[in-house]
Amino acid sequence: MSEPAIVIDVEGLTKRFGGKTVVDRFSMQVRRGQIYGFLGPNGSGKTTTIRMLCGLLTPDAGRGTCLGFDILTQSAQIKRQVGYMTQRFSLYEDLSIAENLDFIARVYGMDGRRRRVDEALERLGLASRRGQLAGTLSGGWKQRVALAACLLHEPKLLLLDEPTAGVDPSARREFWEHLHELAAGGMTVLVSTHYMDEAERCHALAYIAYGKLLTHGTVDEVVRGAGLATWSVEGEGLVALAGELRGRPGVDMVVPFGAALHVSGPDAGLLESSLAAARSRPGLRVERVPTGLEDVFIHLMKEGEPVSATPAPGS
Numbered sequence: 001m002s003e004p005a006i007v008i009d010v011e012g013l014t015k016r017f018g019g020k021t022v023v024d025r026f027s028m029q030v031r032r033g034q035i036y037g038f039l040g041p042n043g044s045g046k047t048t049t050i051r052m053l054c055g056l057l058t059p060d061a062g063r064g065t066c067l068g069f070d071i072l073t074q075s076a077q078i079k080r081q082v083g084y085m086t087q088r089f090s091l092y093e094d095l096s097i098a099e100n101l102d103f104i105a106r107v108y109g110m111d112g113r114r115r116r117v118d119e120a121l122e123r124l125g126l127a128s129r130r131g132q133l134a135g136t137l138s139g140g141w142k143q144r145v146a147l148a149a150c151l152l153h154e155p156k157l158l159l160l161d162e163p164t165a166g167v168d169p170s171a172r173r174e175f176w177e178h179l180h181e182l183a184a185g186g187m188t189v190l191v192s193t194h195y196m197d198e199a200e201r202c203h204a205l206a207y208i209a210y211g212k213l214l215t216h217g218t219v220d221e222v223v224r225g226a227g228l229a230t231w232s233v234e235g236e237g238l239v240a241l242a243g244e245l246r247g248r249p250g251v252d253m254v255v256p257f258g259a260a261l262h263v264s265g266p267d268a269g270l271l272e273s274s275l276a277a278a279r280s281r282p283g284l285r286v287e288r289v290p291t292g293l294e295d296v297f298i299h300l301m302k303e304g305e306p307v308s309a310t311p312a313p314g315s
């Protein structure tokens, strides 16, 4: 069967745990060859959604296909063509890199084990370290071995759940270079992350909070769609200024960004008037800056907060 152009196509996915709706009518379309970022605060339902996509968890409502197979009835076919890197994967620390991969290939009864292991090692630049014990690898190298393990059965879709959590920036950059090489070769990648630089490296992304999809699209579309104006304020006394600005008309959020404050809101005119006093204060520099993804996500997270913690009757 040829691979469909839309690799992930799901609609209305819903999952409840003990009466709590943790994924609420979630829909998503991911095209072949895309690197699709999946972002959202802790506990927002990313892992749960990924598990429903590959047939590890049955949704309570909703439907869709993954690689052209029905997520409700064809999970065995889906699993054969998906490489899933779980959020808390682990390697056998007292086996070498090559032994770890060979072990996985054996467990899954793969044919041509030697070739598969050699190719995966080569593909991720691990060949020269093949004999090194996994337990002696740095975090960045471990993630790379885990990615190699996901590729052994030559999947068409990678589901990567926070694959670079806790990894330093340069190792994360290398990991993303590999993802882009794979995508250029036709691989589709859905990757969850909490890192903004990684979000910006995605072809498209979705942001989920409290189980609900709040926005999706390219980085530009997501930023434009939020309709926020942002000013940056630098100088003395920013902590006190942040307190003053919060609650002023047009000020939706005030967030420290390095040595500056980012002040954002949907109404640029109103926000600018609220900043007038700060602008005239000596020692402060106030300038309009492009709204960034992080500004948008903080805004969305606030907007998406449930109004009340009490569940509605019947929910």
Ligand SMILES: Nc1ncnc2c1ncn2[C@@H]1O[C@H](COP(=O)(O)OP(=O)(O)OP(=O)(O)O)[C@@H](O)[C@H]1O
Pocket (backbone or CB within 6 Å): 017, 018, 022, 040, 041, 042, 043, 044, 045, 046, 047, 048, 049, 087
């Ligand atoms: N098997 C389960 N039983 C009960 N509740 C669960 C189960 N799995 C997940 N949850 C709950 O569902 C919600 C969503 O969890 P999920 O792990 O999908 O979030 P996440 O977006 O992946 O978070 P993180 O960024 O921390 O990994 C959380 O409130 C979590 O406690």
Ligand SMILES: [Mg+2]
Pocket (backbone or CB within 6 Å): 046, 047, 048, 087, 161
């Ligand atoms: Mg998770």
